[in-house]
Amino acid sequence: MALLATVATGVAGLLASTMATVRRAREQTFTVVLAMQKMEQLRALDWGFDAPGDDFRTDLSAVPWSSAGAGLSVSPAGTLDANTPGYVDYLDGHGAWVGTGASVPSSAVFIRRWRIDRSPGAIADTLLLQVLVTTRRREALVAPGAQRRKYAEDAFVQTLKARKAS
Secondary structure (H helix, E strand, C coil): CHHHHHHHHHHHHHHHHHHHHHHHHHHHHHHHHHHHHHHHHHHHCCCECCCCCCCCCCECCCCCCECCCCCCCCCCCCCCCCCCCCCEEEECCCCCEEEECCCCCCCCCEEEEEEEEECCCCCCCEEEEEEEEEEHHHHCCCCCCCCCCCCCCCEEEEEEEECECC
């Protein structure tokens, strides 16, 4: 009986560790999917040399999208570090939109922030698009006013968007 109890205790510990690892892996995979989803939304906005012109009005932080936002306008500083209205949205555990704004809704599980900037260096007419997705649980670990660091479960993607001619 003592041997059986010892083995059962070891197996239970291994099972708990495995479950935690699977949860973290699922969370990390989901954050990447949510980051890529926002990146595709940003990439779909007009940014070209020809008509109809550049999109500086679409609000991607709301569902459905509206024309009361900043579109591909350059973001204020710190939009990846803090919840900046117009550059953040909140999602539930299934990835459904639950709100936007400076404060996190109680039903939010994921926080998705993005930044739009002119490309660094000599590349003219190019934007740098960055998206960060984290969890509400991870965000609670960041001290107010402290510089945010990227956690393993966070997803950070970036790309360049160049103007296109029709």
